[in-house]
Structure formats: C-alpha cells, structure tokens
Amino acid sequence: MIKVNAVGDQCPIPIVKTKEAIKQLGGSGVVETSVDNEIAVENLRKFAAHSGYGFESTQDGAVYTVTMTVGEAQEECAQCAPDCIEYGTVVVISSSEMGQGDEKLGKALMKGFIYAISKADSLPETVLFYNGGAFLTAEGSDSLEDIRAMAEEGVEILTCGTCINHYGLSAEPPVGSVTNMYTIAEKMTGAKKLIRP
C-alpha cells in the first residue's frame, strides 16, 4: 500500500499525487490518500469511478482518508442502461393529419402515430413540427402529453417559428423550442433516418 498526504493541497493536486502513486504501484494494489476537504474527496471519487478503481472514504476530524483499490474486478454500473435515443433519427410532422382523406380520420391517425412513437423502445433524436404540424405542439393539442413525455426522455422537440406566427399560435409553445428554416434544413439533411408519417 502507498500512502499519499494531500492535506492542505487544493484540487487537482490530490488527484495528481494519487495518480502518481497508482503509477508507482505498477499493477494492482491500494493507495490511501489523505485530504482535508470534502470536495477533494468527491473529485477523487469521480476519478476512481471513471478509472474503474475501488473507492472507500472515512473521516477523522478534519482529515478524510480515501482508499483506492486498483485491479479489483469492477461491477457493471447500474446506471449505464442502454440509451433509448436513436441518434440520427428525425421525425418530421408537417401536418396535423396523417395521410390524405377524411380530416377526422387523419387527425386521429396522427394522434395515434405520435402516441406510438412516444412509447417505442427507441425514441428519435428530434421531432420537427412545421406548417399544420405546429398545431400539435400548441396549447390545446391532443398530443401534448405524448410530446411532453418524449421531451422528458431527451427528444429534441422543435416547432417552426414562421408557422407559429402564420397561424397566430402562442410564440412560446408549451413543449420544446422554436426553430427556423436554417435549423430545420440542417436537421433534415443531417438525419441518418428521416421519418415522415
């Protein structure tokens, strides 16, 4: 075991000294670092977590002792669930109706479509709303709850500002943000997969 005294040292020195000691270990082993503030303990914890070292800390008065174990088999981190956003997938909603024909049916289909994508295992990176699509992100839309659910999962929700103005909708849609043609064009041309219901 190597002991490192970093009492009185400001970050990043405690980490630098600890790294130096780990290098000296030249393999598996234990490094014990003493510091005098909790922030340094937290920074050492981040360092250990990202380097895959075992981490323990104890406090004795004003001195904190951090024990790092190198070469321990690391458990898979529970938070690393597969990312449910499919980057590069862009959904374009250009109308409040899905398909052409009966208006009432078209609206019901669109509501169903948005519900279905919001519940899918992999969510799109971005959903663009323009022309009649702008009504779906506006106050009073039947799909607002589903769109909000996607936004909360990290899906980028963008509504065309020109369309909002044209239809006299609220300048600040209740979900997502307002965008312009430059961004719409960039998102569409940059998409790996473009979905247009």
Next chain:
Amino acid sequence: MAQDIIFCKTGGCGAKLGAGMLSRILGMLPQQEDEKLLVGFKGHDDAAVYKISEDTAIVSTLDFFPPMVEDPYTFGQIAAANALSDIYAMGGKPITALNIVCFPESMDMNILGRILQGGCDKVNEAGALLCGGHSISDSDIKYGLSVTGTIDPERVLRNNTCRPGDRLILSKPLGVGIINAAARAGAASKEQLDAAVEQMTKLNKYAAQILEGFEVHACTDVTGFGLLGHLKEMLGGEIGAEVEFKNIQTLPGVYELAADFMITGAGQKNRHFAGETVEFLTDDYAAEEVLFDPQTSGGLLAAAAPQDADRIISELKAQGHICSLVGTVTGGNRIRVR
C-alpha cells in the same frame, strides 16, 4: 522565491464562495425596496443599477480575488478585465474605478506596483478613470476593483429576462479554470497558458459593443459558477435551456485535460449548485467538467432573439472573438445538455 508560495493557491474566480451557500445567506437578508433601485440583490444580477435621473442610471459592481497567474502585471490586467466585465454584462459603460488591494507588507512593493499598473492599463483601455482605492496588509495577495458605470435606465440588460426560443451566445471559449488547475500540477503547456491569459485579459467591452446593435433579451458574464451555474441563474428556475456541447468553443486541449482529471474544487461546487436543474443526455464526463469549469474573466453569455443569433455570431467571429452558439432557451425548468 516568496511569491511562488503565494501563487500556488486557487486563484481567480475559482476562489468564489459556493453559489448554493451564498444563495441561502443572501436569502436571509432583508430585501430593500426603492423605486430608483432598478437592480438589487434579487435575481442574482451582475451589478446594482440605481436610477439617478430620467435618462441615466448608475451601475455599481466590485470584484477581487487571489492571483491565478505568476506574472503580476498580467494578474492586474485580468482582475481589472474581470471587474469591468460586470458593467458590460448589464449593458453599461464604465466611468470610474477604485482599486481594492490586500498585500503582504513584507513582500516586494514592486510586485504590487506591477499589479496596479496592469489594472490601470485595462481601466484606461475601457475608457474609464482610475481614481483611488483602498489597501490593507494581509497574508496573501488579493486584488480587484470597484467599478461605476452609467446606463440608460430603459436599456438595462438583466440576467434573468431571457425568453423561450432565445439563442444563447457565449463570447469567449471555456476552460480557463481547467488550464489554471493543470498549470498548478505542471501539466499545462505554454501555448495553453498563453491562450488562457489572452482570453482572461480581453475586455468584454468589444463583445458588448456588438451585442448593442441586436435584440438581446438578457446577458450575464460567465465567471466562477461556470457556464451551467450562470445559465441556471439566468433561467431563474422558471424556464429551461438546451445546450449543445459540440458547439461550444474551448481553449486548446481543455477537453483532454478534463479527461485527465485536471479539475478544480470550484467546479465540483458548481456541480452541486446546478444539482437537479442540469440533465446530461450523453455520458461524457470530461464535457461535464468543462461546462462546470469556473471561469476567471469569462465571456458574456447573451440570450438573443433567434433571428439575430447568426448575425451576432458572424460579427463576433469577424472581430476575432472565439464565440459559441451554446444552445436555446426552452420551456420547462431544466437545462438539458447533449
């Protein structure tokens, strides 16, 4: 050398008290109301604004900190650029400045002379007058200024008046705190240090002049609380923002230094302050550190009307500012980083 010992502590805006702790204490003070006080404690703005006549208000601010660089003249310049910055962040023009000095009596007074000269040169560059100050003997060096400016009361740029849809623009690259931390560990190159100094000594006057010509709804300067800490204050808990890390300019090699754990205590305090407000949609540890990195004399963070954002960016770039389109103000009350 005596100054080596003193210079090795955490300096610059990284020496600020944690924002969370500060908010609690300030919340306990009585809020004084006066119709002429246009900007006070509320909203954690950059400077106080007091209306003295129909067309003039005065902007008051002060800022001081321990050194973060070895060279005293450079330190003086940085401290002054940083103190003046709050005036620019409010949309004001600095008119007078007073020195604030803590200096060990036993130390070489020529060092103090160089610090004050650096400060004075920056105040002159800002077009303001340095007209006095106050100094006390202390164990460590600290320097800064109290600056007074003027502003049209109708054109005060608050920090918390951004609107959903606004584009967020940052006028300087991030990473000053990380480079200074790496320098203390002997891990920063001369090129990196020079790049950091160039940004820290740069007056926000020039970026503010460009912003003046456009529809800007809110503005602050990014200092000790890092980009995300200051952005959180700007949003005031009532609106949200989306931040795109890949669009953000950083000083050379900063991402790699962060990945190598050249990180500060102040950055970790900023992470605590931002807390639940910030949501990272990607798993990129080094990017998080850069976004929480405390800046000394950082850039202006402006919320501009969407139609003006691209033109502001191109004008800033044309004048040599290393600027970024950081993201967009949104509904909700979270800052989502991707």
